[in-house]
Structures are given as structure tokens and as C-alpha cells.
Amino acid sequence: MREALNSALDEEMSADPKVFLMGEEVGEYQGAYKISKGLLEKYGPERVLDTPITEAGFAGIGVGAAYYGLKPVVEFMTFNFSMQAIDHIINSAAKSNYMSAGQMSVPIVFRGPNGAAAGVGAQHSQCYASWYASCPGLKVLSPYSSEDARGLLKAAIRDPDPVVFLENELLYGESFPVSDEVLDSSFCLPIGKAKIERKGKDVTITAFSKMVGYALKAAEILEKEGIDAEVINLRSIRPLDRSTINASVRKTNRLITVEEGASVVEESFAYLDAPVERIAGADIPMPYAANLERMAVPQVEDIVRAAKRACYRVVPLAAAA
Amino acid sequence: MATAFSPSKFAAQPFPLNTTSQNNPLTIPTTASPFLGSTRKLIRLSSSSNLNLRRRSGTVVKENKSQSTPNLLITKEEGLELYEDMVLGRAFEDKCAQMYYDRKMFGFVHLYNGQEAVSTGFIKLLKQQDFIVCTYRDHVQALSKGVSARAILSELLGKATGCCRGQGGSMHIFSREHNMLGGFAFIGEGIPIGTGAAFRSKYKRKVLKEADCDHVTLAFFGDGTCNNGQFYECLNMAALWKLPIVFVVENNLWAIGMSHLRATSVPPIHKKGPAFGMPGVHVDGMDVLKVREVAKEAIGRARRAEGPTLVECETYRFRGHSLADPDKLRDPAEKAHYAARDPITALKKCLIDNSLASEADLKAIDKKIDEVVEEAVEFAEESPVPPKSQLHENVFADPKGFGIGPDGRYRCEEPKFAEGTALD
Numbered sequence: 076m077r078e079a080l081n082s083a084l085d086e087e088m089s090a091d092p093k094v095f096l097m098g099e100e101v102g103e104y105q106g107a108y109k110i111s112k113g114l115l116e117k118y119g120p121e122r123v124l125d126t127p128i129t130e131a132g133f134a135g136i137g138v139g140a141a142y143y144g145l146k147p148v149v150e151f152m153t154f155n156f157s158m159q160a161i162d163h164i165i166n167s168a169a170k171s172n173y174m175s176a177g178q179m180s181v182p183i184v185f186r187g188p189n190g191a192a193a194g195v196g197a198q199h200s201q202c203y204a205s206w207y208a209s210c211p212g213l214k215v216l217s218p219y220s221s222e223d224a225r226g227l228l229k230a231a232i233r234d235p236d237p238v239v240f241l242e243n244e245l246l247y248g249e250s251f252p253v254s255d256e257v258l259d260s261s262f263c264l265p266i267g268k269a270k271i272e273r274k275g276k277d278v279t280i281t282a283f284s285k286m287v288g289y290a291l292k293a294a295e296i297l298e299k300e301g302i303d304a305e306v307i308n309l310r311s312i313r314p315l316d317r318s319t320i321n322a323s324v325r326k327t328n329r330l331i332t333v334e335e336g337a338s339v340v341e342e343s344f345a346y347l348d349a350p351v352e353r354i355a356g357a358d359i360p361m362p363y364a365a366n367l368e369r370m371a372v373p374q375v376e377d378i379v380r381a382a383k384r385a386c387y388r389v390v391p392l393a394a395a396a
Numbered sequence: 397m398a399t400a401f402s403p404s405k406f407a408a409q410p411f412p413l414n415t416t417s418q419n420n421p422l423t424i425p426t427t428a429s430p431f432l433g434s435t436r437k438l439i440r441l442s443s444s445s446n447l448n449l450r451r452r453s454g455t456v457v458k459e460n461k462s463q464s465t466p467n468l469l470i471t472k473e474e475g476l477e478l479y480e481d482m483v484l485g486r487a488f489e490d491k492c493a494q495m496y497y498d499r500k501m502f503g504f505v506h507l508y509n510g511q512e513a514v515s516t517g518f519i520k521l522l523k524q525q526d527f528i529v530c531t532y533r534d535h536v537q538a539l540s541k542g543v544s545a546r547a548i549l550s551e552l553l554g555k556a557t558g559c560c561r562g563q564g565g566s567m568h569i570f571s572r573e574h575n576m577l578g579g580f581a582f583i584g585e586g587i588p589i590g591t592g593a594a595f596r597s598k599y600k601r602k603v604l605k606e607a608d609c610d611h612v613t614l615a616f617f618g619d620g621t622c623n624n625g626q627f628y629e630c631l632n633m634a635a636l637w638k639l640p641i642v643f644v645v646e647n648n649l650w651a652i653g654m655s656h657l658r659a660t661s662v663p664p665i666h667k668k669g670p671a672f673g674m675p676g677v678h679v680d681g682m683d684v685l686k687v688r689e690v691a692k693e694a695i696g697r698a699r700r701a702e703g704p705t706l707v708e709c710e711t712y713r714f715r716g717h718s719l720a721d722p723d724k725l726r727d728p729a730e731k732a733h734y735a736a737r738d739p740i741t742a743l744k745k746c747l748i749d750n751s752l753a754s755e756a757d758l759k760a761i762d763k764k765i766d767e768v769v770e771e772a773v774e775f776a777e778e779s780p781v782p783p784k785s786q787l788h789e790n791v792f793a794d795p796k797g798f799g800i801g802p803d804g805r806y807r808c809e810e811p812k813f814a815e816g817t818a819l820d
Contacts (some may be wrong), residue, residue: 078657092604127636133587133630139592142577166444167585174789175570175578176561180793212791228719235793267799267806314799314807322804363552363565364782365502 077247079221080110083228086260088118091146093293094232097133098187107152108188108247134160134185138167141183146232151187154203154241160185165311166239169212175253176284184231189217189241190284204283207239208313214266215313217241219287220251223310234266241312243285269316275305279323283309315344413592422558426546431446445478469685472752474787477745479686479758482512482740483765485536488545488716491769492535492552494718500553500777504581509534509699510682510714514646517687520616527613529590532567533646537616542574545772555779562782565791583617584626590615591630594641598701612698620651622665630745631672631706640698642691643669645708646681652717669706681709682737685746707742712737788813 088094095118100107102115102125115123130151136367137147151157164185167312171179178204189203193367196231207215214236222258224242224264231238256262272287287308309316422665448612470478489507496505506516511533519540520527528538538548543559551558552566560570568579579594580586600609621627622645634641645665649656657663669676675697679690687709712734734761747753788808792798795808807813 082535093450095603121599127629127632129629129633131584131626132591132633135585135588135626136592136595136630136633139577139589140596140599141594142589143596144597153521162582162585166582167580167589168679171570171578171791173788174560174564174568175572176563177790177793178570178572179577182793189713198798202639214792214797229582234797236797267796316800318800348691363551363560363568364556364562366554366781367784367787386430 076221076225076242076249076251077110077112079253080228080242081112081114082116082258083225084111085239086119087229087232088114090260091232092122093144094148095124096148096150097124097126097137099126099128099152101125101150105310106150108244108353110242110247111150126327130156130159131162134163135167137183138163138171138181141168141173142179143179143180143238146182146184148184148232149185149208151185154187154189157185157187157203162236164207164213164239165210169210172236173212180235181237183199183203184228184234184238184240186228186240186242188244188247190243193196193379195299198297203239204241204312204369205303207241208315210313211228213313214311215241216236216266216311217243217283218310219246219284219308220253222251222253222257223264223308225253225257226262227266227310229263230266233263239282245339246285246288250295264310267311267314268315269310269319270308271305271319272308273306274286275327277303277305277327279305279307279318279320279327283312353389412437415691423754439474459465466475470752471687474759475743475747475752476486476757478520478688479740479743479753480761480765481516481540482684482743483762484545484702484768485512485515486538486740487765487769488535488539488548488772491549491773493715493719495553495773502554503565504532504718504720505552506533507715508533508719509739510734511646511648511711512536513684513687513743514616514709514711515680517681517684518616518642518644518691521688521691522612522614525575525611527575527577527593527611528616529586529613530569530591531583531586531618531621532579532581533618534567534569534579534616535564536575538569538571538574538576538579541576542567543571543576543782545706545768546775547571549772550779553776553779554781555776556782556786557775557779561786561790563786573649579582583621584624587615587626587630588623588743591634591639591641593753594634594639594698594704595637597640598637599704601680601701604721608701610701612695613639614644614695615626615641616644616646618651619645619647619649619656619665620654620659622668628672631668631674631704634671638701638703640701641697641704642694643704643706645706646711648713650713652716655725664708666706666708674704674706676706676708678708678710681711682734682739682742684739684743693817714738 084096096111101111102120102123134149137149140147145389151160158303164374169182171181184241204215204217207213209332214234216227216231216238218227228240231240275294280290280294282288287306290306294306297304305327307319307323405558415483452627454581485508489509492505492507493499495501515536519537522541524542528537528541535548539545547559548569549558551560551562551564551569554562554565556562559569564570564579567581570576570578578586580589581740592614597609597613598609600606615625633666647656647665664678666676666678671692677690680686690707694707697703714731714735753771775805788798796806798807801807801810
């Protein structure tokens with residue numbers, strides 16, 4: 076996967092001079108995990124910036140540079156360190172386009188390894204998928220295979236909105252077969268679409284990143300016992316590809332979500348007697364105008380309606396959640 | 397002991413220095429006003445006008461002109477422009493207060509009364525393409541930069557005609573047209589954003605080869621921010637990469653109810669500049685002409701790609717932290733002291749004493765500004781609130797970012813998407 080990420084960065088930087096890479100050890104050290112190997116030599120120190128240890132500062136600088144059309148790729152040595160910069164990822168990158176009513180868009184990518192590696196301890200191991208997935212205004216991607224890595228990183232860099240790109244350290248060294256199409260420099264995957272890695276009919280297993288590998292292995296074991304599992308590689312955690320998940324669950328009636336951290340889609344579809352209804356606030360940052368603000372949070376009438384539906388007083392909604 | 401802030405001095409020494417006199421910052425020279433907040437006894441001021449050069453502020457460029465009259469610092473046109481800008485800021489903020497107490501305005505409103513000299517002194521020297529970034533106390537800087545009073549007032553009332561369509565509010569004034577980068581509620585947050593805008597100017601020149609891109613960024617923030625980590629991170633990176641930015645500290649001595657002295661180990665903020673390799677300058681922020689002279693140098697430095705500057709403006713806010721702040725902790729004597737140094741009154745006196753303008757000229761400006769503000773109020777009050785369909789707009793630059801819905805289509809393309817029900 077390392078080559079996949081490196082080649083994606085290389086091609087995007089070559090295609091668009093506004094793309095630049097910023098982070099600790101990305102330049103002379105060739106990248107803490109060697110993802111940016113060779114880029115400093117090719118593009119020079121003005122486009123591959125070694126920063127001091129100032130996550131908050133350089134994440135903010137990235138956002139400010141992105142306001143007017145540069146395309147920064149900000150690398151966090153691990154996403155645990157993004158906690159130091161989370162103010163900028165959430166308060167300025169994710170919210171700016173909304174607060175400024177479209178005047179300041181932020182085409183930035185925050186990338187780095189996420190989740191557990193091997194024995195690196197609590198402060199280097201947390202999975203941030205559900206943290207960032209709860210934040211309106213952000214897109215959150217997580218590749219599993221090399222094809223995912225190339226296609227999604229290219230899509231992320233080209234995307235006009237802030238993207239959090241969660242890689243996995245243990246996958247960097249893994250190799251995956253790729254087709255010629257994937258190697259083409261214009262290859263790009265759509266954001267918001269999941270991939271069915273393995274078709275099945277008895278149970279749906281959704282996962283992302285390293286867990287897809289585990290799910291595929293589990294599917295093999297299940298097959299021997301007569302259970303045909305369908306494995307979905309989410310690829311995009313926010314926005315979630317509800318269409319693919321729903322279609323799959325309607326087919327199999329059973330859903331298992333696999334994730335290192337807390338569940339993203341918590342047993343929404345399992346053991347159902349009635350469709351689960353999730354009542355949530357509107358999926359946006361809190362607007363300022365008073366009438367919009369009222370609309371963005373659940374109101375009593377919404378809760379009453381949902382309760383009636385669950386009690387079969389009203390025709391249920393076709394697709395829950 | 398007055399020192400000059402001159403570019404040649406900085407060129408010679410890479411570690412230049414703050415230009416104020418004190419070796420011991422905690423003693424107060426008797427001719428100067430007390431700098432250090434209400435916990436110290438006030439010292440009786442000299443009654444002379446603010447515009448006599450004070451020994452402790454870095455002011456005019458050349459020492460040998462220190463006795464010259466302010467006439468040589470500005471022309472009549474410039475003087476009137478500065479006066480009008482400050483009066484606009486004051487009138488606007490006063491109108492906000494009035495509307496707030498009449499319950500026509502809501503939320504958090506932070507007013508700039510008393511600090512107009514800093515905004516006017518700096519921003520009136522900028523070009524349209526230069527950038528500014530502020531904290532939540534951002535109305536007046538936006539006005540100085542050219543955002544119209546009606547757009548800001550509409551924004552404060554949450555109307556669709558506001559500069560951010562009612563989505564930002566008082567603390568988040570953005571204007572792409574005028575290069576106002578916000579408006580941030582988190583006080584340290586704007587500094588890296590401004591540093592990023594400065595980075596972009598340099599990137600455009602060096603990498604994208606746009607040779608005439610010499611745009612400068614000004615970052616405005618307060619004394620409280622100077623204890624925040626992001627401030628230091630950006631001082632370091634701006635100096636390291638020689639970015640075209642000026643860090644403007646509006647030191648009004650108070651961070652809500654926390655006195656600067658109680659919060660800071662080394663109160664003089666300008667001293668932190670040299671520690672990072674940039675000049676640190678202190679200036680009397682109640683005097684628009686002095687601020688303007690310092691600003692000319694700092695902005696010039698940045699434009700010539702000589703790097704950043706840290707400017708500490710000693711100023712004061714006449715009202716509380718926000719309109720909800722009872723403001724009980726500040727000593728009334730301190731408030732009275734600074735009220736007597738009102739920058740608008742001072743400029744008025746200077747213009748009249750030096751025959752640059754007459755009472756009538758200035759009264760005409762006052763009247764004009766009153767009309768502008770009244771018109772802005774009318775416009776804002778008559779403007780519509782945002783439509784329901786606006787709820788989900790602008791979350792992403794590309795609304796496909798909301799993803800694919802249950803039926804396989806992009807959610808933003810569904811007809812009911814914009815109805816904004818609370819169901820997910």
C-alpha cells in the first residue's frame with residue numbers, strides 16, 4: 076500500500092502545482108512511514124514542507140492556505156497527534172464553508188495512520204473513525220486495499236472539501252493485486268460509495284480498513300460451516316454509503332458492523348421487530364439564524380411522530396436510518 | 397530613551413529589538429500613562445494631547461523628526477478618512493448595543509468601542525487584496541476593510557442578506573470580496589489561519605511564480621491570546637519561513653475578567669517577538685496616528701518579504717467583554733482614564749488644532765455616518781430570514797458530500813433534502 080499512496084501523492088502533485096505536502100518528517104526523512112519517499116527530491120522544499128512539532132499551528136496554516144485555493148495535504152504522524160490539531164480540523168476546516176456561507180471553502184486533506192499498530196501503547200493506538208465521522212462538514216475515508224488507497228487519496232486531494240484520510244500502519248507493508256486501470260494516473264474512486272468485497276446471502280458484514288481483511292478471513296471460515304457472508308468494505312465512513320448497506324441488509328436480514336472503536340452503525344438492523352428509528356439533529360453545524368437553529372435540533376413533534384410510527388399507528392418509513 | 401522603529405535598523409541586526417525603553421517593565425515613567433492595569437495606582441497624566449510623542453512608544457520613523465507637528469504625518473484627506481472610519485466603527489457598535497438592549501439582537505456580541513484606532517490605523521493602509529483575520533471582536537475590522545455596514549448588521553440579525561447569509565453571526569464575519577478571513581470564536585484559532593494566508597502569498601510568488609503577489613496578512617488578537625500555544629507556534633513558523641504577516645496585539649489589559657497581569661508571567665507582549673526572531677514593537681493604541689506610523693513600517697516590511705513583525709497596541713475597550721458582561725471587575729478610575737484618551741476625540745482635536753479640518757467638516761461626517769448606520773438598520777430589519785431550504789446549504793463545497801441515500805441516489809439530489817426536517 077505504501078507505493079499506492081506514494082504514487083497517488085506524486086501524481087496529484089505533478090498534475091496540480093497548488094497541491095503541497097506538509098507534516099513532520101515528510102521531507103528529508105522521506106516520511107515517518109516512508110509514504111512521502113522521493114517527493115522532496117522531486118518537488119523541492121517549498122512543496123514538501125518539514126514542519127516543527129506544531130500540529131495545531133501547521134493544521135491551521137493548512138486551513139488558511141486552503142481558503143484561497145491552495146490544496147494542502149497535511150500529514151499527522153499518527154491520528155492520535157491530530158488531537159493537538161483537532162480545533163483546526165473541526166472548528167475551522169469543517170465549519171468554515173458553512174459559517175462563511177460558501178465564501179471560504181477548504182480543499183484540505185488530513186492524512187496519516189489511524190488505529191492500532193503493534194504494541195505502540197494507548198497514545199498511539201486510538202481509532203478516530205467515529206470521532207471524525209460525527210463531525211458535520213468533514214468527509215472521512217479509510218482505505219483497505221492498494222486500489223482503495225490510490226483511488227481514495229486522489230479523490231480526497233481533488234475534493235473541494237476537508238477530508239480526513241485514515242490509513243493503517245499495519246497495512247502499509249501489505250501488497251494487493253491491482254489492475255492496469257488502477258495504475259492509470261487519472262484513476263479515482265468516488266467518495267461515498269462502498270465496495271462489496273465478497274458477495275453472500277446469509278449475513279452482511281460491514282468493515283473498513285484493516286478489519287476488512289479480518290472480515291474476509293472470517294467469511295472463509297463461515298463458508299466452511301455453510302454460512303455465506305457478504306463483506307462490504309465501507310471505504311467512506313462519512314458519508315456512509317447507506318444505499319449499499321441497506322440493499323445488502325434487505326437481502327440478508329442480518330447485519331454485523333466491525334470496527335476497532337465504538338460502533339458507527341450500532342446494531343441498527345439486527346434483531347428487529349420494528350424498524351429502528353434514529354432521531355437526530357440535522358446533519359449540519361449549528362446555524363446562526365434563529366429560525367434555522369430551531370430546525371436543526373429535534374423538536375417534540377418529531378419525537379411524537381416517530382413514536383407513533385414505531386407503534387404502527389402510521390405507515391412506517393420505507394428505509395429506516 | 398525613545399527609540400525608532402526603522403527598517404534599516406532591522407536589516408543590520410537579525411535580532412532586532414523591541415523598541416520601547418524599559419529595562420524594567422514594571423516601573424512607570426512619570427510622563428507616561430500607566431500601562432499595567434487597574435491593580436496599580438494611576439499616575440497623574442500630563443494634560444497635553446495624545447499626539448505629543450511619548451517617550452515610551454515607538455512612533456515616528458526618523459528621530460530627527462520627533463518634534464515635527466502631526467501635519468507632516470497625514471494630509472487632510474487622510475485625516476478625514478481616518479476620522480470617518482473610526483466614527484463608523486463607533487456608531488456601528490453603539491447601534492449594536494442599543495439594538496441588543498432593545499432585544500432586537502441576540503447571541504454573543506463583542507464590541508470594539510475604544511479600540512478603533514488600532515483597526516483604522518492598520519487597515520486603512522492595506523490594499524483590497526491584503527488579508528485580515530480576527531477573533532470574535534471583528535465588526536469594526538470588517539468595516540474598516542470595506543464590508544458594508546448593512547451586510548454586517550443583517551448578519552448580526554440573522555438575515556439572509558447578511559455577509560454570511562445568517563449562517564455565521566457576530567463572531568464569524570467572513571468576506572471573500574474584501575479578504576476578511578473571519579471571525580473566530582476560539583481566540584488562538586485565527587492566528588494560524590492568517591499565517592496560512594501569508595504562506596499562500598509566499599507560495600504563489602515562489603512556486604506558482606506570480607511575481608507581483610506581495611499580499612500581506614494582518615492577524616488581530618488580544619492579550620489573552622498571547623498566552624495560547626498557537627500564538628507561539630505561529631510566531632515560530634512565520635519567522636522561520638519569513639512569511640508576510642503582521643501580528644497585531646490589541647492589548648486592552650483584560651481577557652473577560654482576567655487581568656493581563658494576573659495571567660502572564662512576562663506582561664510586555666512585544667518582548668516575545670525578538671525571542672522568535674522578529675521585531676517586537678509597542679505603540680500607544682489610543683492614538684491612530686502613532687498606530688498608523690508603526691503600521692506603515694510593519695506592513696512595508698512584510699511587503700518587501702523581510703518577514704513578520706509583532707506589534708503590541710496598548711488600547712482599551714470602553715464596554716464590557718461582551719454585551720452580556722456586567723463588567724464589575726475593572727476599576728472605574730481606570731475606565732475613566734482611558735475614556736479621557738478616546739481616540740476619536742483625540743483625532744478630532746488634532747485635526748482642528750492643526751487646521752486640517754473644521755468643526756463643520758467633522759460634524760458633516762458624523763451626520764453622514766449616522767445616516768449610513770440608520771440605513772443599515774432599516775435594511776437589516778426589512779431583510780428576510782433565511783429560507784428553510786438554506787439549512788443544508790454550504791456544509792460542503794460539493795453537496796454530494798452528504799453521500800448516497802438509501803435509494804441509491806445522492807441525498808442532495810432528493811427533492812425533500814432541503815426541507816430540513818430533524819430526522820437524519
